[in-house]
Amino acid sequence: MAQIRVNDLTFNYASSFDNIFENVSFTIDTSWKLGFIGRNGKGKTTFLNLLLGKYEYSGSISMDVPCDYFPYKIAAEDGGKTADELMESWKPGVENWRVMCELAELDVDAELLYRPFRTLSFGERTKVMLAVLFAGENDFLLIDEPTNHLDQDAREIVKGYLAKKKGFILVSHDRDLLDACVDHVLVLNRSTIEVQTGNFSSWWDNKTRADAFAKAENEKHLKEIGHMKAAMQQSQRWATKNENTKIGYDPIKEHDRTKNARSYIGAKTKKMESRVKSYEQRMERSIEEKEGLLQDIEQVRDLKLSPMEHFRDRLVETRDLSLTYEGASEPVFSGLNLEIKNGDRVFLCGGNGCGKSSFIKALLRETGKELDDHFMISGRLEVAPHLEISYINQDTSHLSGDLRMHAFEHGLDYSLFLSVLRHLALEQAQFDKKIEEFSEGQKKKVLIATSLLTPAHLYIWDEPLNYVDVFSRMQLEKLIETYAPTMLIVEHDVRFREKLATKVVDM
Numbered sequence: 001m002a003q004i005r006v007n008d009l010t011f012n013y014a015s016s017f018d019n020i021f022e023n024v025s026f027t028i029d030t031s032w033k034l035g036f037i038g039r040n041g042k043g044k045t046t047f048l049n050l051l052l053g054k055y056e057y058s059g060s061i062s063m064d065v066p067c068d069y070f071p072y073k074i075a076a077e078d079g080g081k082t083a084d085e086l087m088e089s090w091k092p093g094v095e096n097w098r099v100m101c102e103l104a105e106l107d108v109d110a111e112l113l114y115r116p117f118r119t120l121s122f123g124e125r126t127k128v129m130l131a132v133l134f135a136g137e138n139d140f141l142l143i144d145e146p147t148n149h150l151d152q153d154a155r156e157i158v159k160g161y162l163a164k165k166k167g168f169i170l171v172s173h174d175r176d177l178l179d180a181c182v183d184h185v186l187v188l189n190r191s192t193i194e195v196q197t198g199n200f201s202s203w204w205d206n207k208t209r210a211d212a213f214a215k216a217e218n219e220k221h222l223k224e225i226g227h228m229k230a231a232m233q234q235s236q237r238w239a240t241k242n243e244n245t246k247i248g249y250d251p252i253k254e255h256d257r258t259k260n261a262r263s264y265i266g267a268k269t270k271k272m273e274s275r276v277k278s279y280e281q282r283m284e285r286s287i288e289e290k291e292g293l294l295q296d297i298e299q300v301r302d303l304k305l306s307p308m309e310h311f312r313d314r315l316v317e318t319r320d321l322s323l324t325y326e327g328a329s330e331p332v333f334s335g336l337n338l339e340i341k342n343g344d345r346v347f348l349c350g351g352n353g354c355g356k357s358s359f360i361k362a363l364l365r366e367t368g369k370e371l372d373d374h375f376m377i378s379g380r381l382e383v384a385p386h387l388e389i390s391y392i393n394q395d396t397s398h399l400s401g402d403l404r405m406h407a408f409e410h411g412l413d414y415s416l417f418l419s420v421l422r423h424l425a426l427e428q429a430q431f432d433k434k435i436e437e438f439s440e441g442q443k444k445k446v447l448i449a450t451s452l453l454t455p456a457h458l459y460i461w462d463e464p465l466n467y468v469d470v471f472s473r474m475q476l477e478k479l480i481e482t483y484a485p486t487m488l489i490v491e492h493d494v495r496f497r498e499k500l501a502t503k504v505v506d507m
Helices: 044-051 083-090 096-105 110-114 122-133 152-163 175-181 200-243 261-290 356-366 403-409 414-423 428-432 440-452 470-483 494-500
Strands: 003-011 021-029 033-038 058-062 067-070 140-144 168-171 184-188 193-197 314-325 333-341 345-349 375-383 389-392 458-462 487-490 503-506
Touching: 003 044, 021 184, 021 193, 033 044, 033 175, 033 200, 044 140, 044 168, 067 122, 083 096, 083 110, 083 122, 096 110, 096 122, 110 122, 122 140, 122 152, 152 175, 168 175, 175 200, 175 494, 184 200, 193 200, 314 356, 333 356, 333 375, 333 503, 345 356, 345 494, 356 375, 356 389, 356 458, 356 487, 389 440, 403 414, 403 440, 414 428, 414 440, 440 470, 470 494
Parallel strands: 033 168, 033 184, 067 140, 140 168, 345 487, 345 503, 389 458, 458 487
Antiparallel strands: 003 021, 003 058, 184 193, 314 333, 314 375
């Protein structure tokens, strides 16, 4: 297969002071199953757009194959069209029978191609687009976060499908997906870019060892520099003291001093100063060796949380709960039985449309939140009195304005809010931008920081990790393990759930 060669690539947006990429060079093979890893805002989607030729840049990107990008864009006016009608605009020349073959691999009926696109679920849309994407020949495919908003069953199907394919770049923060589907990784570190053979776990093991070695070497160099600095200062003091004896002396104490003593003292001082110069040169060399050791170590700082303790042990209880939207003939869910006690971390599981978010809305309404959704519940839903809830909505479209206004509207200390965002690796350059200009991952971090600073007995997070980078996911795992807040969570990241859940409710 062909190669993609990137040489001295430099790029920045007109509205940005800093370069997204600066003098970057690497080579990748178009036959690889390449996982693309990096912090939110580091430029993963930007690089995919550079491969598509969407932006001007300096340097060179040489490639002999065309690229195609997932997800395809759907205009608002095209929602009533079918995928069969849209696929020609997505991928010119694509053959219908090839798309049907790919759909079969995704365990999807070809009937989906002939339904209005707006009526398809997130999972169905993803599968149809992937089928069209892989229905061509000789394209190098750019796949940008295909599992966001997908339930666990759909994720497993997409994971199995991609594991059988090759010739793509996969941008994802799902560790389970990356381990199953890639054989190489392209990593945007803090200061460099690297390409490695292997999946996420092998890269993470290598990084952990490399970081430990770099930290140890850094400590060694710091000690050496400290010892040399102390020795240099001592020699400097001796040289200064010795030089001061050249002129003027006590004839009683130095009765044997001759007129040649002055030249002897000067030579001794010069020798000491030479030793000081040698220490300085050795220090400079050691500092040069030290520089760069920590340039790619992610400074993952610990987050803090102060959950409130409710006077009741049981915060939420349901018995045979059902929920039905107005005008619907069937309930979204029925017969739901669960309880949430202090210290529980309850994960809601189930397919898209099974009612996870609807149950959260019913719970929020029960605590006095005003919602636009019109639904009726039957059965028992009991919520502890005066229950304070901190909520993360899976949707970010309501975010607008600047961070100062957001903090004011939610009653947050602005300085503390910015501090938490910095801990979540949101660049300081973002602070002056409108939230609408943030990436989806950065918007999610705004919601996470808001939730962490909102005093609560119960934290309700609805798909909080969509678009959020791996390092921040690990930060949140450590935070939750450390402070053990009471939580109700909808999240399809298998490793996140396996590590933190105290209860799993299958809806």
